[in-house]
Amino acid sequence: MEYSEAKERYIEAWGSLGSSWGVNRTMAQIHALLMIATEPLSTEEIMEDLKISRGNANMNIRALLDWGLAKKVLKPGERKEYFVTDKDPMVLATQVAKERKKRELDPIVRLLDEVxxxxxEGKEVQEFKKVTTNLKGFAKQADSVINTFIQSNSNWFFKILGKITR
Amino acid sequence: MEYSEAKERYIEAWGSLGSSWGVNRTMAQIHALLMIATEPLSTEEIMEDLKISRGNANMNIRALLDWGLAKKVLKPGERKEYFVTDKDPMVLATQVAKERKKRELDPIVRLLDEVxxxxxEGKEVQEFKKVTTNLKGFAKQADSVINTFIQSNSNWFFKILGKITR
DNA sequence: TTTTATTTTCAATAATATTTGAAAGTTATG
DNA sequence: CATAACTTTCAAATATTATTGAAAATAAAA
Incomplete structure (x- = not known):
């Protein structure tokens, strides 16, 4: 396969994967681009490569910074901003886990606590309490799994799984 | 809190949670409803409770069946179809993991294999190969984690984590 | 077979989300 | 201070996705 085709397909796929992971399409595509870049990219380069408008590029770069999935770097003597991403998939996974926990899991645990x-006394109310309490318990377990995952900066997770899954 | 308010808030929250989990809002709300139901529900009851059209209800019930998140039950002597869901959060999680693996992880691994x-020979191509190969490796590890999770019908996962996280 | 209950389909419509681009804002530099 | 380089904003335009509802299909019962 040609590089240009491979690149296109990879960016396309990363974009649609992103959208089923709570990350919008363009945001995921910019991330994909940064992943394979050999040096920091400017807004202009991103616009050009993905054929998107300045406003769109800017918005989604900010979102990536916000998610902790990209960071700004300055080239000495230049005024323009350049962007990079961490290329280690584990760092990516950790960062996504952290953000999604904050945005989704934490709020649902709070809600389940309340409801x-x-x-x-009725049958419906009893069932409701039972189900929501179970869900809350499950969500809290999931929370502690994710916390452990986030806090450990090494690969304990896969090391253990290596033992289990073989 | 009143039952009616609690129910409303729970269904609402489950719906928006769903939409950031690759499940559409109404589908997640129907699922939420089935979770707290004390007996199987018919399409009509679902329509009425969530105030949605017949077409919408039907479509999303089919989607739940398709995801393995609901099943059809027939009441003796009745022609209408009724639906139930498994109330164990672990079963829910397993089912979602299974479907999302099939719909998302498997295709991305295939794509990364190709690209x-x-x-x-250029610098860009080298970097591209390196990054996509790393991603593929990571995706395959994730895949085996998920497979183990799916195959084990008991709670080994949390049992182990109990030991690690305390 | 005809009627009746029920489910499915799908074109039209509505609701949401994303993208554009030009104007306004910011900040370094002459 | 004025200009130029660059970034941000946001209302309007587009694109995407979800929903409706009535008609068509299906299938049990009369």
Missing amino acids: SAVQG | SAVQG
Whole structure:
């Protein structure tokens, strides 16, 4: 396969994967581009490569910075901003886990805490309490898994799994 | 909190959680409803409770069946179809993991396999091969984690984590 | 077979989300 | 201070996705 075709397909795929992971398409594509870049990219280069507008590029670069998936670097003597991403998939996974936990898991645990304290005696209410309490328990377990995953900066996770899964 | 308010908030939250998990809003809300139901629900009951159209209800119920997140039950002597879901959060998680693996991870591994075989010598091509090969390795590790998770019908996962995380 | 209950389909519509591009904002430099 | 280089904003335009509802299909019952 030609490089240009491979690159296109990879960026395309990363974009659609992103959108089923709570990250919008363009944001994921910019990330994909940074992953394979051999040096920091400017907004202009990103615009040109992905054929997107300045506004779009800017917005999504900010979002990536916000998610901790890219960072700004300055070239000495230049005024323009350049961007890079960490190329280690494990760092990427950790960062995504951290953000999604904050944006999704934490709020749902809070909500389940509230609603599982519902008052009442009927059959429906009993069932509701039971289900939401179970979900809360599960969510809290998941939370502690993710916390451990985030805090460990090495590969304990896969080391253990290596032992289990073979 | 009143039951009606708690129920509303829970369904609402489950819906928006769903949409950031690759499951559409209404589908997640129907699932939420089935989770707290004390008996199987018919399409009509779902339509009424969530105030959605017949077409919408039907489509999303089919999608839940398709994901293995709901199943059809027939009441003796009745012609109408009723639906239930498994109430164990672990079963839910397993099912979602299985489907998402099939829909997302498997295709991306296939793609990375293809594009990492790109031909060429330049610096860009070398970097591209390196990054995509790393991603592929990571994706395959993730795949085996998920497979283990899916195959084990008990709680080995949390049992182990209990030991690690305390 | 005809009627009736129920489910499915799908074109039209509505709701959401993304993208554009030009104008406004910011900040370094002469 | 004025200009130039660059970044940010945001209302309007587009594109995408979800929803409706009525008609068509299916299948049990009369």
